[in-house]
Amino acid sequence: MTDEIAPPAVPISRTTRRRVVSYVITLGLLQTLSTFTIDIYLPAFPQIASGFGVSAPSIQFTFTGAMIGMVAGQIIAGPISDGIGRKLPMLIATCVHVAASLLCAMAPSVPALIAGRMVQGAASAATGALALAMVRDLYRGLAMMRMLASMALISGLAIAIGPLLGSTLLSITDWRGVFGALAGYGLVLGLGVLLVVGETLPRHRRQTGGLRIRARAFRTMIIDQQYLGYVLVSAFAWMGMYSYLAASSFLFQRVYRLTEQQYGLAFGSHALAMFAGTQSAARLAHRITPRRLIMVSTTGLALAATALMVVGISGSRSLLVILVPLWAFTFFIGINTPCAQTLALARQGHAAGSAASFLNASRQALGALATPITGLIGVTSAIPVAAVMLVGQLLAVLVLWLVARPQRDVSIEPA
Template sequence: MPPSQPALSPLKVTLVLGAFVALGPLTIDLYLPALPTIASDLMTTDAAVQLTLTGTFAGLALGQLVLGPLSDAVGRRKPLLAGTALHVLASLLILVAPTVEVLGALRVLQGIGSAAGAVVALAVVRDLYSGRAAASLLSRLFLVIGVAPVLAPTLGGELLRFTSWRGLFVALALIGTASLVAVALTLPETLPARHRHPLRFRRTVTDYGRLFRDRAYVGLVLVAGLVIAGLFSYVSGASFVYQQQFGLDEQQFGLLFGAGAVFLIGTTQFNPVLLRRTSPQVLLTVAVLAGLVSATLLVVTAATGFGGLFGVAVPLWLVLASAGLGMPNAPALALSRHGEAAGTAAALLGAVQFGVGAAVSPVVGLLGNDALALGSVILAAAALAVLVLFLVVRPRSLPDVDEPAVVQEAEVPGVIAR
């Protein structure tokens, strides 16, 4: 190890990559408490403002499809730095966005920029780890992915005490800048030059084609996307359900929304403990079945009004708990099948997840932005996840993923194995 390169432990890997994977969820969710205010300020409709959220999801999906193969060709650091810089620039331009249309376009650019962190972080994990070790580290990162969208509205609500909705984008620009500095100073390149693939259109199409021919991989990607869909449905609809249907103010909404983080944190962080006793296949199966039961309960309480506010909130928290268990295990199983093209495989995984988010987020609004609409969308996603898992993935047919913990330890200077 070169003397100038500081040792990079798994904890530091988690912290550095966690900052980047948090950028996407924070970009999506920090402004949620301000959605009604933005609609009034820009003299537009609630549905139009929700489309700016869809634009962010679409940018994240598109950006990952491009940046994933690019990171397989030029390494991980350059796309990560360039994408995050684009995010910072778009965040600053939103400060002068005059209309909802301009805001929506800049949100797409924000999504593309933050896609770099989402896809490159997963590829870096696959560069360094595999099997149960990868699933354990992904549990830490998916804690960030899961908790950030739940805590972000709470943070946004508190920031709105001191600033306008545009000030939230100043905060995003500062977070992006801090992340840039962190990766520039601490994260080494994890993809050796001899393992890179030239960026050719035909090669990229071939790589994607090979992924699509892997039935189990495609099924796992779809399950991961549908699990995330429940979370994104909650994210896109909860501000209207809690504030308009139940009459909470911005700060009350943020606190209640953030309470769901307890359930995400609990199941996501308990996942590595469970992995010592059982397989990711079993945990994923439990997660999707629990999600279906929780979503069914939510629809029943929303339709009948049983329990009022907490009759809706408690089933939602159970949905979040099941998502926290499913989110790390589905990607770990999917990525374990294609380590030779980790960036491309992670890109397709992320694109499907955020593509589903882009498709789902306006549906809650179209159905009425109430608890029953929210529950119905979550239930549909949960039911589809169960069908795909058992009919397409067939978890019992998956091979054991208990491979060696570190894949390229000797090739990445400064990285210390667990």
């Protein structure tokens, strides 16, 4: 596709099926870049730790470094794209990701690996935020939610197969080869951006006036109580998810004694539960409003985290017993995420790049704060993971009812 300008807020009924499918696939794949950047190397944690001769918490800081980079990358890319368009920043981000992945593959030390991961995280998250902004450029209301859920078919599959793919790669190469594979994947996505993705933000809708105008727009966005509330609900929900991601390889491989391949399958089962939740949200949105869905899913997340804490306190070493609350948690986060995205972005169509960046960056910022905690405590049971997850979900419930107040929100436009 050429760099043609896509019309703003095009309803799905006025868009050709072929074009919709191409955008779903391409934007969905672009969102998988940050997913693979996080997930695919998780099974290699023990190998990286032994290779450098360091402790497990030291390697978890490579995860935290990527999270910090993700926050910075999105905060930079989103506002820039509001001024110059989406496609050029997307191309730059994919190129930077390729270079950073190669640096990680050649890292001579843990600090060098952490530095490479920060750059890699920044570039991968920028592509995800820009893809989200593109959806907001093109759609609104329930049509936007359906598009986000359709993209989640692809990004959800990436979550499911990430660790399993990483385990498979580790059977034929070492952890450096995993980062080499990420570089190749980034290169393929860069070509996809060049050949398929059109510019979605026409010149007349771009923000002009320099940093002062953008700072004013950002301030207006932050003081929107309901937008901020939905952002924080999603951030606290994912705070728990990221703490689980960072600790999952040690929890399953060292506490529950799973092999790398078994761990990949266990992790993939949770990703499939998230996938089921996302698609359930899209189907239920025709009968139940996103406002009600976010209320139900936030409550479900808190109950699932509570159940996981009970499992940890009980000391059970049954794999099935710990998998069930994690299945419930990932199912509800699958419902919660597209609802929070839709409700938040519906209020900020005039600055979709900044709004999408702040939405995603908030998740990664809290994730960066939460992920070292479980490593510093020590993953000897499910209790440290469950504790961080439970705190995040209780905060999400409080923010939902005291700040977002979805029962008063009338921002969603008809599809």
